Amino acid sequence: MIYAGAWYLQDFLWVLTNGKAIVPELFLMALVIRALGNEGRGVEVLWAAFLGGMLWDLRWVGFPGLSSLFYVVTILMSRWAWFALPQSGRTPPLFGAALWAAFFPISAVRNFLGGARGAGILTTYFLQQSYLLPLVLLASLAYAWKLKNTDV
Amino acid sequence: MAEKHQEKEWIHGLLMIITCLLLLAAAPRKDVFRGAVDAAGLLLRYPEYPAVVLERGAKSLSSWFAEKSVLVERLDFLEKENSRLKLAWSMGSAAHLKQELERYYGYARVTLREPLSWWSEARINKGASDGVFAGAPVLHNGYLTGRISSLGENYSWVELITSSSLMVPVVIEETRDLGVVAGDGEGGLWLLYVPEGRSYSGGMTVSTAMVSEALPPGIPVGSLSPDKRKTGGSYYEWKVIPGANLNQLYALEVYGEGTEGGGLK
Known part of the structure; x- marks a missing residue:
């Protein structure tokens, strides 16, 4: 449900801005948070990433498999790195x-x-970061709060 | 157990990656995915509807604001243009009135009436060269309005009957009683020195009396009002309603001697 909600919210924002503004990757954020927070839910998150990415590609990108490939690889690498840590x-x-x-x-x-292209890449990158960093900060705070409650 | 889970996860992941790569390899053949793309669009049409409505609303709101700003600009421009046209029209109208007044033979146009001495004096555009002389009576609508107090070659100053310093000997036509009319400097005109016991009724006619040499007798001044007030001693003052309309002094007739029949040149 959380995956569908995040996907819909991202799609809603995309439609609302008419594709003219950069929309935060809320779906990927939900996937990564879920993937790093639950060690046993790897397969579930991977399938959600694959299907959600496929739907996004069919709806907006026009290259089926592009977003899902990046989503799946990102989840696999994140989980591998994260759970390799003690x-x-x-x-x-x-x-x-x-x-x-x-x-x-x-x-x-x-x-x-x-x-x-050119200098526009940097501008778009900074714009993406301006959406992303607050969301990452919020997710980290939520993770810290969860960690504290688990310890108790 | 955890290792088995991890193994399963990697297998699923690799299968997905292979599927994605195969799909991407087929991506240039757009007809392969056309059906799927259409189906995705159809499927998401309804969930996306609120966003579409919101986006359209935002767009029309923004265009409404843009249109409003254009209208405000236009209105501002029209208001300024209207002010300019009004000014041009008033100037044209004043020039027309001036020409009309100049056409009346024997009449002098009022060229200046200062606010500070509104009820005391006015300047006219006829002077000594037109036959005007000091002390000459000045009329408006056939009623006494004042006297020439000073003059130049082409202009004269008229002391109005509402001035507190101009005193005009008058007679009440109905009773033949003599008196003096003077202004109070604030637009009022009073018949002075009415002895106690004399009673007049409103509407009695007041005209100039044959007392002064400069002022011919019989020039109507106005009529008595029923209002009176007591002054020092045993005298009353009766309010006089001037026959001349002192609120609409645009042109005045000078009772001159410069030409035949007493008119101006």
Whole structure:
């Protein structure tokens, strides 16, 4: 349900802005948060990423498999890196860093497909970051809060 | 158990990656995915409807604001243009009135009436060269309005009957009683020195009396009002309603001696 909600919200924003503004990758954020927060839900998150990415591609991109490929690879790499760390090393700052890094590939793809070239790439990148960083910060705070409650 | 989970996850992941790569390899053949793309659009048409409505609303709101701003600009421009046209029209109208007044033979146009001495004096555009002389009576609508107090070659100053310093000997036609009419400097005109016991009724005619040499007798001044007031001693003052319309002094007739029949040149 959380995947569908995040996907719909992202799609809603995309329609609302008529494709003229950069919309935050809310769906990927929900996937990564879910993937890093639950070790046993890997397959579920991967399928959600695959299907959600496929639907996004069919609806907006026109290259079926592009977004889903990046989503799936991002989830696999994030989980591999995150769960390779010892339990004590999975701190909120590292969670934030992993989340932030997970967005880099898809941001680059969106940047390129959006038609940005030359100096426009940098402008679009900073614009993407202006949406992304507050969301990453919020997710890290939520993770820290969850961690604190689990310890108690 | 965890390792088995991880293994399963990797297998699923790799299968998905392979599927994605195969789909991407087929991407240039757009007809393969046309049906799927159409189906996705159809499927999402209804969930996306609120966003479409909101987007259209925002767009029409923004264009409404843009149109309003254009209208405000236009209105501002028209208001300024209207002010300019009004000014041009008033100037044209004033020039027309001036020409009309100049056409009346024997009449002098009022060229200046200062606000500070509104009820005391006015300047006219006839002077000594037109036969005007100091002390000559000035009429409006056939009623006494004042006297020439000073003059130049082409202009004269008229002291109005409402001025507190001009005193005109008058007679009440109905009773032949003599008196003096003077203004109070604030637009009022009073018949002075009415002895106690004399009673007049409103509407009695007041004309100039044959007392002054400069002022011919019989020039109507106005009529008595029923209002009176007591002054020092045993005298009353009766309010006089001037026959001349002192609120509409555009042109005045000077009772001159410069030409035949007493008119101006």
